Amino acid sequence: DSGVTQTPKHLITATGQRVTLRCSPRSGDLSVYWYQQSLDQGLQFLIQYYNGEERAKGNILERFSAQQFPDLHSELNLSSLELGDSALYFCASSVRDYNEQFFGPGTRLTVL
Amino acid sequence: GESVGLHLPTLSVQEGDNSIINCAYSNSASDYFIWYKQESGKGPQFIIDIRSNMDKRQGQRVTVLLNKTVKHLSLQIAATQPGDSAVYFCAENDADSSYKLIFGSGTRLLVRP
Numbered sequence: 001d002s003g004v005t006q007t008p009k010h011l012i013t014a015t016g017q018r019v020t021l022r023c024s025p026r027s028g029d030l031s032v033y034w035y036q037q038s039l040d041q042g043l044q045f046l047i048q049y050y051n052g053e054e055r056a057k058g059n060i061l062e063r064f065s066a067q068q069f070p071d072l073h074s075e076l077n078l079s080s081l082e083l084g085d086s087a088l089y090f091c092a093s094s095v096r097d098y099n100e101q102f103f104g105p106g107t108r109l110t111v112l
Numbered sequence: 113g114e115s116v117g118l119h120l121p122t123l124s125v126q127e128g129d130n131s132i133i134n135c136a137y138s139n140s141a142s143d144y145f146i147w148y149k150q151e152s153g154k155g156p157q158f159i160i161d162i163r164s165n166m167d168k169r170q171g172q173r174v175t176v177l178l179n180k181t182v183k184h185l186s187l188q189i190a191a192t193q194p195g196d197s198a199v200y201f202c203a204e205n206d207a208d209s210s211y212k213l214i215f216g217s218g219t220r221l222l223v224r225p
Contacts, residue, residue, distance in 0.1 A: 042215055092155075106155050
């Protein structure tokens with residue numbers, strides 16, 4: 001158990017819908033990262049927050065957004081969902097930047 | 113629970129043998145590298161890391177070797193056990209954004225009893 005929690009574990013929804021994935025970092029970690037893992041593209045970095053502020057951005061679609069709250073938990077919002085958004089979404093946290101990242105168990109999103 | 117693609121390179125080893133998993137990284141300016149292990153249905157788990165000012169680092173049963181000349185990283189697992197069966201990813205930091213990790217495509221390790 002890495003200490004990073006993610007909810008829900010599984011999510012099944014329809015195209016065009018909007019979902020929110022939630023992540024709680026390890027106690028004391030200020031950085032939260034979101035990754036997408038699909039069958040054909042491996043682990044892709046989406047976005048990072050550090051102590052509530054956006055720190056780095058990857059190939060995150062405009063339909064996706066995220067935020068980190070004062071209690072340091074983070075949410076990833078996915079809207080206008082498409083079939084191709086079906087993937088595992090992982091959250092990771094680290095004490096600060098440039099550090100070992102600890103991954104949560106992931107949320108499996110299925111878009112039908 | 114599959115977590116990665118079906119076309120991963122696969123390394124099959126006998127239990128008790130040593131395993132070597134290789135990774136070529138892309139950016140000569142990358143200065144931090146990590147190996148992760150991902151078991152089916154789980155998130156990636158940190159194994160070992162190395163910074164570019166080193167060429168070797170050892171952990172418990174694992175050794176990471178870094179060859180900056182050819183941009184090559186390897187993970188050596190000694191006395192491989194059935195519990196080592198998983199997909200292994202190398203990751204490098206993005207030199208333009210030191211906070212972002214770029215993951216390789218992964219290697220599946222199968223340990224034969």
